Amino acid sequence: MSGPVAPPSKAVLAKLTPVLTKRWPSPDAWRRRAYEQLDGYRALRKAITAHPDDLIQLIKDSGLRGRGGAGFPTGMKWGFIPQNDGKPHYLVVNADEGEPGTCKDLPLMTHDPHSLVEGAIIASYAIRAHRAYIYVRGEAVNAARRLRNAVSEAYEAGYLGKNILDSGFDLDLVVHSGSGAYICGEETALLDSLEGFRGQPRLRPPFPATHGLYACPTVVNNVGTIASVPYIVLGGADWWRKMGTEKSSGPMIYSLSGRVVNPGQYECSMGITLRELIELAGGMLPGHQLRFWTPGGSSTPLLTADHTDVPLDFESVAAAGSMLGTTATQIFSDQDCPVYATYRWLDFYHHESCGKCTPCREGSYWMVKTFRRILSGHGTHEDLDTLLDTCDNILGRSFCALGDGATSPVTSSLAYFKQDYLDYIEGRVAPKLSGKQLVGAH
Amino acid sequence: MGFGEETLVRAKEIIARFPDGKSRSALLPMLHLVQSEEGYVSPDGIGFCAETLGLTRAEVGAVATFYTMYKRRPTGDWLVSVCTNTMCDVLGGGRVFEMLSEYLDAGHDETTADGKITLEHAECLAACDYGPVMTVNYEFFDKVDVETSLGVVTQLQEGIRPAPTRGARLCTLKEMSLQLAGFPDDREGAIADGVAGDPTLRGNRLAEEHGVTLPDFDPDPPIVKPKETR
Ligand SMILES: Cc1cc2nc3c(=O)[nH]c(=O)nc-3n(C[C@H](O)[C@H](O)[C@H](O)COP(=O)(O)O)c2cc1C
Numbered sequence: 001m002s003g004p005v006a007p008p009s010k011a012v013l014a015k016l017t018p019v020l021t022k023r024w025p026s027p028d029a030w031r032r033r034a035y036e037q038l039d040g041y042r043a044l045r046k047a048i049t050a051h052p053d054d055l056i057q058l059i060k061d062s063g064l065r066g067r068g069g070a071g072f073p074t075g076m077k078w079g080f081i082p083q084n085d086g087k088p089h090y091l092v093v094n095a096d097e098g099e100p101g102t103c104k105d106l107p108l109m110t111h112d113p114h115s116l117v118e119g120a121i122i123a124s125y126a127i128r129a130h131r132a133y134i135y136v137r138g139e140a141v142n143a144a145r146r147l148r149n150a151v152s153e154a155y156e157a158g159y160l161g162k163n164i165l166d167s168g169f170d171l172d173l174v175v176h177s178g179s180g181a182y183i184c185g186e187e188t189a190l191l192d193s194l195e196g197f198r199g200q201p202r203l204r205p206p207f208p209a210t211h212g213l214y215a216c217p218t219v220v221n222n223v224g225t226i227a228s229v230p231y232i233v234l235g236g237a238d239w240w241r242k243m244g245t246e247k248s249s250g251p252m253i254y255s256l257s258g259r260v261v262n263p264g265q266y267e268c269s270m271g272i273t274l275r276e277l278i279e280l281a282g283g284m285l286p287g288h289q290l291r292f293w294t295p296g297g298s299s300t301p302l303l304t305a306d307h308t309d310v311p312l313d314f315e316s317v318a319a320a321g322s323m324l325g326t327t328a329t330q331i332f333s334d335q336d337c338p339v340y341a342t343y344r345w346l347d348f349y350h351h352e353s354c355g356k357c358t359p360c361r362e363g364s365y366w367m368v369k370t371f372r373r374i375l376s377g378h379g380t381h382e383d384l385d386t387l388l389d390t391c392d393n394i395l396g397r398s399f400c401a402l403g404d405g406a407t408s409p410v411t412s413s414l415a416y417f418k419q420d421y422l423d424y425i426e427g428r429v430a431p432k433l434s435g436k437q438l439v440g441a442h
Numbered sequence: 443m444g445f446g447e448e449t450l451v452r453a454k455e456i457i458a459r460f461p462d463g464k465s466r467s468a469l470l471p472m473l474h475l476v477q478s479e480e481g482y483v484s485p486d487g488i489g490f491c492a493e494t495l496g497l498t499r500a501e502v503g504a505v506a507t508f509y510t511m512y513k514r515r516p517t518g519d520w521l522v523s524v525c526t527n528t529m530c531d532v533l534g535g536g537r538v539f540e541m542l543s544e545y546l547d548a549g550h551d552e553t554t555a556d557g558k559i560t561l562e563h564a565e566c567l568a569a570c571d572y573g574p575v576m577t578v579n580y581e582f583f584d585k586v587d588v589e590t591s592l593g594v595v596t597q598l599q600e601g602i603r604p605a606p607t608r609g610a611r612l613c614t615l616k617e618m619s620l621q622l623a624g625f626p627d628d629r630e631g632a633i634a635d636g637v638a639g640d641p642t643l644r645g646n647r648l649a650e651e652h653g654v655t656l657p658d659f660d661p662d663p664p665i666v667k668p669k670e671t672r
């Protein structure tokens with residue numbers, strides 16, 4: 001695919017489904033009154049008169065799956081919370097957005113923070129939590145500022161605090177800023193961080209559903225998951241299912257970055273293809289041919305120009321050998337080098353590895369060194385075998401999915417673009433890194 | 443530097459956000475709090491957190507060193523972070539970092555000789571659709587290149603506060619650290635600053651321009667479905 005294309009066809013335009021993004025263009029939607037005029041807190045009024053179990057059933061019926069990357073069925077997750085166990089329950093919203101490529105949660109919290117607050121109140125009511133935390137990535141200061149403001153407006157209006165809307169339900173909601181550590185997006189590391197420790201993953205089982213925050217039953221959900229809840233409460237499960245596919249229901253925010261004419265956020269019916277997304281984004285940049293892309297962030301194996309017709313839903317992307325992840329499609333062209341891109345991602349994983357387990361800590365370190373060697377023209381054919389061996393030792397043997405994620409760009413780029421590696425090794429292309437950057441690589 | 447009465451009051455406010463007996467949860471915001479007074483997490487800051495929360499200094503230190511936003515050395519008023527993760531790097535962020543580093547004569551996590559500006563390269567800042575991006579005290583400057591980023595930095599050197607592309611007007615890193623500790627931004631009008639950029643609104647605008655509507659939305663179906671259809 002190359003060059004700008006004609007305006008998107010009617011059939012492709014019809015796949016746009018602005019649901020969670022619909023208020024973003026309203027410049028005042030972050031204020032409570034503006035939000036209320038745009039249907040805000042209507043779902044809460046409806047939900048709070050229902051039985052919590054019926055809300056959990058509603059979310060199950062909707063088929064909603066987690067938007068944080070793994071796609072776990074949300075209603076089932078809520079249903080795992082033991083009831084009448086005498087322990088406090090917690091809702092923790094994962095707003096640590098840091099997976100390279102992913103950029104959908106920050107705009108949502110910045111431009112429509114009340115929708116997340118409203119979703120958090122309904123979710124807490126459903127799982128019988130009286131305390132909820134939104135763990136926001138530290139660097140996301142603008143989103144946190146708007147969220148904190150929304151929370152205090154919600155208290156003033158009686159949507160938070162004691163006896164919410166005269167229902168007898170109490171909830172306190174706190175916006176908690178992190179401090180710069182990608183691993184804290186992993187849900188158990190996030191809980192440790194929220195408890196005031198280094199953010200390192202916990203052994204599972206036990207799962208957060210029974211032993212989460214303060215060893216109490218806890219639901220951890222992504223921003224997009226929780227922000228979907230008010231719409232499902234208002235529109236109903238059948239309406240939600242009119243979008244998306246049978247197993248991947250609803251709308252999804254696809255984040256396009258890179259070599260397209262109009263990068264940005266496109267909320268579409270789940271199952272749209274990359275070809276169609278690129279059409280919506282005005283085509284590839286002039287002079288650029290699609291070469292490789294991530295379907296859902298850097299932890300999802302790369303796909304190529306041969307995969308543009310894969311429906312971007314959980315099942316189809318898995319069948320194509322990758323993962324839907326966070327639907328962050330980073331789009332690279334024939335002017336970008338897959339070996340260099342992989343090196344940059346690996347450097348990231350190495351930097352963010354929490355150091356708890358050996359395969360990830362040591363493996364990412366060695367692989368970064370190997371890539372530096374290859375990219376500076378000093379690589380050998382054995383280096384490629386070493387890379388695959390190292391990936392074998394990390395995948396499935398590391399303590400959490402960060403280690404697995406680190407192998408994704410390596411194994412996929414080696415599978416599709418081995419020739420690019422060989423070109424560096426056999427001296428057919430100029431080294432991309434200089435000797436200076438090589439210090440310590442041997 | 444000693445931490446005064448006001449810091450203690452704020453620390454208590456932070457602790458109150460968590461259930462009784464769970465005051466350790468206050469540690470991350472408290473580290474932002476001490477950083478808001480000193481510009482970094484000093485030995486005194488570590489001592490203050492340890493004492494207030496009943497932890498050892500070693501326990502606090504182990505946490506402080508784990509997270510990149512806690513600075514171990516005095517920092518400038520302006521923390522300039524250039525995203526050099528893959529997408530931004532490929533689009534030119536790598537060059538921006540190198541050039542700024544040369545211009546400021548400061549490497550990653552280093553501060554200029556006059557103590558005003560601290561430079562760092564950052565990992566993906568969740569703004570790839572605006573790439574390459576950089577931030578000053580975490581406020582975004584979008585689609586930067588060698589020229590525009592240099593413009594931002596020279597303004598900072600001249601004591602001018604450049605306006606971020608999105609987000610609120612700039613405040614100092616110490617002031618920002620107070621917000622990170624969970625206290626509201628009380629600058630008049632700052633919360634309203636910044637409108638959504640084009641990439642954020644693209645899908646929406648396309649739908650609007652072409653009159654694309656959602657499948658029939660009725661906000662009033664009952665939450666419990668009639669039994670037979672379940
Ligand atoms: C290294 C790593 C980083 C992650 N980062 C995030 C993140 O920033 N936001 C998020 O929602 N989920 C993230 N996840 C996934 C979470 O562990 C978890 O699956 C998710 O928050 C569950 O919410 P959901 O069911 O609503 O998707 C990450 C996982 C790993 C392994």
Ligand code: SF4
Binds near residue numbers: 401
């Ligand atoms: S896989 Fe990496 S990030 Fe995960 S626990 Fe092991 S060292 Fe830490």
Ligand code: FES
Binds near residue numbers: 100527566570573
């Ligand atoms: S790669 Fe720079 S913001 Fe994502």
